[in-house]
Amino acid sequence: MPVQNKPLLSVLSGGKTDIIPLWLMRQAGRYLPEYRALREAKGGFLELVFDSEAAAEITLQPIRRFGFDGAILFSDILIVPHALGQDLAFEAGEGPRLSPRLVDAALASLERVEARLQPIYDTVEKVAARLPTQTTFLGFAGSPWTVATYMVAGQGSREQAEARLHAYRDPTAFGEIIDAIADMTIDYLSGQITAGVDAVQLFDSWSGSLAPAQFERWVIAPTARIVAALKARHPGVPVIGFPKGAGGKLAAYARETQVGAIGLDETVDPAVAVADLPDDLPVQGNLDPFALLAGGEALESAVERILSRLRGRPHIFNLGHGIIKETPIAHVERLVALVRQA
Known part of the structure; x- marks a missing residue:
């Protein structure tokens, strides 16, 4: 389908649209009753991720309900370390666990299992065949720094202390972890694109914890390598950072x-941020998820502030981070109405 008939993809590709495209990070998830019902029927989170039929259904649920301009693949950033050879489990109330932890074990002790990526590609193919023609399909992966923090500590950690310390104490070993993640991520996102996504996003959820020189080394450099490789393999496929x-x-x-x-x-004043960015670079965001949770006047004024400060430049409306699971459906419906009438 021509890019101009997909509003979100058109903005990502440098075009103009009559509407402001809208999608939400974590839009496929626990705030939706249909997701909760399917999860109860199927079991745990990983059971859903690796069941391509269930994962495709979850990806499509918010599109059916809200008519978002983008569908984000239902998966998890820790699929890459799982494919690199770490065991992955989700513990109720505790979150994800990876083993062995790379603070205790060498990267070389892991054995790559790329077959673990195949169910994700199967999900992509199923979703691509069922999406409305005007909806942009977004794949994703975690950026190397954020993924490395989990691989080193074996779980999410306060201030990413173990990964940060490891990077200072043994930058050579840490660099090997980053390189392995980047190599796998290039192949993984390329596989998603081949299977049917229109664009991809790199999530670097923990990049804010790094000092400037470390940010340059562990965030910017590997991200640049991934972007360059994807551009070479798939010219014209947008990458959102x-x-x-x-x-x-x-x-x-x-x-x-x-x-x-x-x-x-959500911590960024968009008017300040874009002042230093190229005028033609699309920006995405950046509603505070708690404003959406609050609803009412707080939501309406926050939406208007973002729209007014980004008016006149390529803009994809989104949250500044993932939707909060307690968010009422009515608040999301109101957000959609506010952006649609802008």
Whole structure:
């Protein structure tokens, strides 16, 4: 289908549309009753991720309900370390666990299992065949730094302390982890594109924890390598970079990684952020998920502030991070109405 008939893809590709495209990070998930019902029927989170029929259904649920302009693949950023050879489990109330932890074990002790990626490609193919023709299909992966923090610590960690310390104490070994993640991510995102996604997003959820020199080394450099490789393999497929917490380093990130669009988290004043970004670079965001949770006047004024500050430049409306699971359906419906009437 021509790019101009997909509003979100058109903006990502440098075009103009009559509407502001809209999608939400974590839009396929626990705030939806239909998701909760399917999860109860199927079992745990990983059971859903690796069941391509269930994962496709979850990806499509928010499109049917809200008519978003983008569908984000239902999966998880820890699929890459799982394919690199770590065991992956989700513990109720505790979150994901990877083993062996690379603070205790060498990367060389892992054995790649690329077959673990195949169910994700199967999901992509199923969704691509069922999406409305005007809906852009977004694949994703975690950026190397964020993925490495989980691989080193074996789980999410306060201030990413173990990964940060490991990177300072043994930058050679840590660099090997980053390189392995980047190599796998290139292949993984390329596989998603081949299977049917229109664009991809790199999530760097923990980039804000790094000092400037470390940010340059562990966020910008590997991201630039991934973007360059994907451009070479799949010319014209947009890559969105989302370096959460980058703040004043956003301009350097955009310039040096050459991402096709940049996501702004909720802590950023969009007017300030875009002043240092190229006028034609699409930006995405950046409603505070708690404003959406609150609803009412808080939601309406926050939406208007973002729309007014980004008016006149390529903009994809989104949250500054993932939707909160307690968010009422009615608040999401109101958000859609506000953006549609802008």
